[in-house]
Amino acid sequence: MRGLSTGARAGTALAAALVLVAGATTTTAASATTSSDTLPGAYGSVPPQTGKPTNGGVVTIAESPGAGATYIFPIYPAADASIGTNQQFQQYMWRSLWWSPKGASPVIDYSQSIAGPPVYSNGNKTVTVHLYPGWKWSDGTPITSKDLAFDYWLLEGAVNKTVGGSPANYGDYTPGLYPDNVTSVATPNASTFVINFNKGYNQNFIFLEELGVLEPLPAHAWSKTSVGGPIIPFNNLKNAAAIYKFLNAQSNKLSTYGSNPLWQVVDGPFKIKSFDPATDGNTLVANPAYTGPVKPHLAGIDNVAFTSTSAEFDQLLTGKLDVGFIDFSDLPQVPSLVSHGYSVFGYPDFGFAYVGYNFKDPTGDFDHIISQLYVRQALAHLQDEPAEIKSRGLYDGAAGQAYGPVPAIPVSPFTPSNALANPYPFSIAEAAAQLTKHGWKVVPNGTTTCQNAGSGPKQCGAGIPEGTPMKWNLYYASGATITEGLVEAWVSNLKQVGINVSLSSKTFNYITGELSDVSAPANDKIWAMECFGGFTDDYYPTTNELFNTTGSFNQGGFSNPALDQDIINSEFSLSNSAVQKELTLVTYLQPGLFQPNEDRLRAFSDTLSGPAASFFDATQEQYSPEYWYFKS
Amino acid sequence: MTAYLIRRIGISIVVIVGIALLTFVATHVIAPTPGRAVLGDKATIAAVDAFNRAHGYDRAVWAQFGSYLWQLVHGNLGYSYKLNQSVDSLIIENAPHSMWLSGSSLVLSILIAIPLGIFQAVKRNSVADQSITAVAFTAYSMPQNFLGILLIGFLAISFHVFPAEASQNEGILPYMLALRANFLPIMTLTITAVAGYSRYMRSSALDALAQDYIRLARAKGLAERTVLRRHLFRNASLSLVTLIGLSIPALLGGNLVVEYLFNSHGLGLLFINELGNEDFSTVIALTLLAGIATVVGNLVADVALTVADPRIRIN
Numbered sequence: 004m005r006g007l008s009t010g011a012r013a014g015t016a017l018a019a020a021l022v023l024v025a026g027a028t029t030t031t032a033a034s035a036t037t038s039s040d041t042l043p044g045a046y047g048s049v050p051p052q053t054g055k056p057t058n059g060g061v062v063t064i065a066e067s068p069g070a071g072a073t074y075i076f077p078i079y080p081a082a083d084a085s086i087g088t089n090q091q092f093q094q095y096m097w098r099s100l101w102w103s104p105k106g107a108s109p110v111i112d113y114s115q116s117i118a119g120p121p122v123y124s125n126g127n128k129t130v131t132v133h134l135y136p137g138w139k140w141s142d143g144t145p146i147t148s149k150d151l152a153f154d155y156w157l158l159e160g161a162v163n164k165t166v167g168g169s170p171a172n173y174g175d176y177t178p179g180l181y182p183d184n185v186t187s188v189a190t191p192n193a194s195t196f197v198i199n200f201n202k203g204y205n206q207n208f209i210f211l212e213e214l215g216v217l218e219p220l221p222a223h224a225w226s227k228t229s230v231g232g233p234i235i236p237f238n239n240l241k242n243a244a245a246i247y248k249f250l251n252a253q254s255n256k257l258s259t260y261g262s263n264p265l266w267q268v269v270d271g272p273f274k275i276k277s278f279d280p281a282t283d284g285n286t287l288v289a290n291p292a293y294t295g296p297v298k299p300h301l302a303g304i305d306n307v308a309f310t311s312t313s314a315e316f317d318q319l320l321t322g323k324l325d326v327g328f329i330d331f332s333d334l335p336q337v338p339s340l341v342s343h344g345y346s347v348f349g350y351p352d353f354g355f356a357y358v359g360y361n362f363k364d365p366t367g368d369f370d371h372i373i374s375q376l377y378v379r380q381a382l383a384h385l386q387d388e389p390a391e392i393k394s395r396g397l398y399d400g401a402a403g404q405a406y407g408p409v410p411a412i413p414v415s416p417f418t419p420s421n422a423l424a425n426p427y428p429f430s431i432a433e434a435a436a437q438l439t440k441h442g443w444k445v446v447p448n449g450t451t452t453c454q455n456a457g458s459g460p461k462q463c464g465a466g467i468p469e470g471t472p473m474k475w476n477l478y479y480a481s482g483a484t485i486t487e488g489l490v491e492a493w494v495s496n497l498k499q500v501g502i503n504v505s506l507s508s509k510t511f512n513y514i515t516g517e518l519s520d521v522s523a524p525a526n527d528k529i530w531a532m533e534c535f536g537g538f539t540d541d542y543y544p545t546t547n548e549l550f551n552t553t554g555s556f557n558q559g560g561f562s563n564p565a566l567d568q569d570i571i572n573s574e575f576s577l578s579n580s581a582v583q584k585e586l587t588l589v590t591y592l593q594p595g596l597f598q599p600n601e602d603r604l605r606a607f608s609d610t611l612s613g614p615a616a617s618f619f620d621a622t623q624e625q626y627s628p629e630y631w632y633f634k635s
Numbered sequence: 636m637t638a639y640l641i642r643r644i645g646i647s648i649v650v651i652v653g654i655a656l657l658t659f660v661a662t663h664v665i666a667p668t669p670g671r672a673v674l675g676d677k678a679t680i681a682a683v684d685a686f687n688r689a690h691g692y693d694r695a696v697w698a699q700f701g702s703y704l705w706q707l708v709h710g711n712l713g714y715s716y717k718l719n720q721s722v723d724s725l726i727i728e729n730a731p732h733s734m735w736l737s738g739s740s741l742v743l744s745i746l747i748a749i750p751l752g753i754f755q756a757v758k759r760n761s762v763a764d765q766s767i768t769a770v771a772f773t774a775y776s777m778p779q780n781f782l783g784i785l786l787i788g789f790l791a792i793s794f795h796v797f798p799a800e801a802s803q804n805e806g807i808l809p810y811m812l813a814l815r816a817n818f819l820p821i822m823t824l825t826i827t828a829v830a831g832y833s834r835y836m837r838s839s840a841l842d843a844l845a846q847d848y849i850r851l852a853r854a855k856g857l858a859e860r861t862v863l864r865r866h867l868f869r870n871a872s873l874s875l876v877t878l879i880g881l882s883i884p885a886l887l888g889g890n891l892v893v894e895y896l897f898n899s900h901g902l903g904l905l906f907i908n909e910l911g912n913e914d915f916s917t918v919i920a921l922t923l924l925a926g927i928a929t930v931v932g933n934l935v936a937d938v939a940l941t942v943a944d945p946r947i948r949i950n
Contacts, residue, residue, distance in 0.1 A: 069908050073719040081674040081682050082716040169689055170682035178681045255719055279805050280720060281728035282900045314898035317799035320792050
């Protein structure tokens with residue numbers, strides 16, 4: 004699953020995104036010994052690891068406006084899944100089985116994980132998980148395989164219709180996949196958890212897309228159906244559904260988060276202390292019984308809610324925040340912020356932004372034109388990413404290049420080579436040559452028309468009549484200055500080869516929810532191109548649902564049989580390079596115009612210190628404050 | 636008077652039901668089944684269908700409206716699936732802070748604008764009058780967000796006299812007592828309101844000063860202060876009564892700009908945020924609330940006028 008993001012690329016986070024990888028390149032938060040305070044391609048730097056660590060102090064962290072946590076129970080409903088803060092909020096208290104990211108890299112950090120790499124057998128139908136020893140709940144009870152089985156059964160109870168469950172009860176649920184595809188689970192001993200699937204899957208897929216949601220939950224404290232009720236067996240559907248219902252009801256009582264004993268049993272470095280349902284602001288205190296790699300130096304965290312990015316930035320300027328985010332509208336004020344005692348660091352998240360094409364829009368024969376690969380490649384040649392990133396009016400250096408559905412930075416083990424170096428570098432001459440070669444009469448700054456109709460190799464392409472002009476429209480999401488600047492820069496380049504594009508701004512919700520709703524074909528003839536922002540990738544970045552013919556968010560109706568097969572292979576093939584093959588093809592086919600991947604900018608008070616990697620990961624929507632300390 | 640009030644209240648109820656119906660229909664035209672808006676664009680069709688079915692959104696619109704009215708009668712304004720709380724809770728949590736900021740600035744504005752307007756009228760065309768007029772015009776024409784940014788820039792960031800954000804206390808009493816923290820947001824609201832009210836007051840006072848009863852009072856040898864207090868003040872204030880009555884919806888509606896700038900969570904910002912989130916339960920409830928406040932504000936203004944001016948009789 005990918006997180007939909009706006010033009011500002013704010014607010015979404017990876018759900019349970021993990022990745023199978025060995026030999027990752029960045030340092031871990033746990034073993035951070037790097038002397039570097041920045042990363043190649045990054046904006047600015049994080050606070051240097053200096054000074055003598057002191058224990059105590061409460062770090063104040065800004066929450067994104069309108070994105071405060073709204074749900075505490077880790078099996079969160081789909082309605083709360085789009086709020087990235089929920090995931091972050093929960094991870095302070097309940098850790099994923101496999102921890103990620105590793106610094107800013109979208110990979111697993113086993114040094115912070117509760118289990119080692121899964122072991123596959125029986126044609127990938129059986130997966131065995133071995134828990135690392137020593138992990139305990141905050142009340143001293145050891146974490147065992149039963150806590151993983153508890154998580155599995157609760158998920159079953161949440162979504163299984165036979166016991167009143169609903170697909171809407173879990174944000175990461177896809178019918179037919181986990182847990183529907185599980186035939187049985189077993190706990191042969193306290194540290195071993197075995198899952199049997201109904202078929203064999205690709206190892207990376209099953210690990211990152213399926214098992215990534217696994218998270219030990221405290222069965223000894225939560226396996227009940229009322230506040231004062233007894234602990235009951237959870238390993239049957241009826242009980243599991245009743246327990247889920249109880250825990251969900253408790254989680255809907257936001258004002259009790261700080262006082263409910265249920266939420267005090269944690270395995271993470273912090274525990275909830277208070278929660279303000281009016282603002283979603285909350286405070287956490289250190290868990291003194293935390294058994295992870297490092298005990299927190301800090302006494303607690305104050306997650307401060309904000310009504311606007313400007314209100315948050317004012318608090319940074321007055322020194323009232325230790326950690327905050329920086330909206331792109333405040334980018335020119337970064338030097339002032341640095342002079343006020345902050346380190347500013349920016350790095351792209353693992354995702355992409357793009358202009359979507361509508362392969363179903365017959366207006367001006369756009370459907371036939373955009374179906375031509377050479378046209379899409381010419382359009383890619385007309386985007387000058389390096390200039391856009393360098394532009395002071397746009398990113399001012401705070402973005403990374405991206406040429407496909409995975410960005411050039413951060414690098415994933417699955418990033419294909421053609422997504423690392425631009426396969427279609429900026430060249431107006433090359434774009435014009437491509438069009439001319441295929442029968443178009445290119446009129447720079449005029450209107451390019453099809454001169455040689457037909458489907459031959461030197462002709463415009465099937466269905467494009469002679470005289471057809473290159474004249475289309477592009478809807479972009481209003482409210483984000485950078486989105487507007489990007490499409491304007493591109494459209495200006497298009498004009499130089501006689502492609503005329505009219506720009507219209509619409510709200511983000513209108514574009515994603517109305518204009519390009521795959522279930523609203525009445526709108527298919529309205530738009531040729533659209534730009535709303537992009538997506539945050541899962542760590543297993545298959546483009547399923549986006550670019551496969553039947554994808555639920557394939558809003559433009561792109562269809563390529565070879566890609567469809569590659570996407571199927573990413574899920575079921577035994578080859579561990581299946582998804583690279585898929586991503587290579589998507590980057591080549593250019594089903595949309597892939598745009599620069601903007602940085603997530605964070606400000607850290609220079610009074611804070613810690614391993615560099617523990618700050619780097621803030622750009623991937625995951626804070627690691629247990630590694631931070633206030634300098635003495 | 637009683638018959639008039641009963642009639643007005645009856646009409647008000649009809650108006651409020653009309654507002655509820657219009658808002659309900661409008662939001663359902665925009666998003667007939669809110670499952671997609673609530674669960675997000677990446678939610679599976681199965682999840683969206685299950686959500687709509689579970690919450691009755693697959694029924695006919697009239698049936699849904701009937702259920703909604705039944706909920707309203709029972710004091711249930713609906714549930715915000717986006718914020719995971721009942722709308723009643725959201726209003727209870729957010730309304731007091733909004734009301735305090737709006738209410739205190741309204742009272743302050745009145746206390747400042749009335750004597751200021753009278754002073755300007757009495758000292759018409761003097762240097763003081765011209766100077767105050769210049770300042771009032773500047774403040775009146777200044778966008779509220781710009782004024783707020785200026786105040787934050789000078790008094791919070793540059794000179795550290797006041798905090799850049801409103802009080803972050805959860806409870807309303809500590810919030811109200813945080814005078815220093817709330818000074819800038821209240822001033823932002825007050826300055827712009829004073830600029831407007833004082834112009835009305837000056838104009839109204841000038842009209843009253845030209846009336847025979849003022850000349851008569853002066854001819855009788857009353858002290859100027861007594862003339863102003865007893866004869867000018869009450870008559871000149873009548874024009875403000877209607878304006879103040881129409882300001883009542885702002886007490887509940889919140890002040891979007893100030894809440895946005897000064898990090899104060901309130902109803903104004905809640906409305907805008909949830910409109911963007913397509914959280915229609917909250918949007919419908921807040922629209923209804925604003926409608927009620929407007930109707931009540933008008934009623935209060937009419938009644939207040941009759942109290943302030945015995946010459947006005949309700950027919």
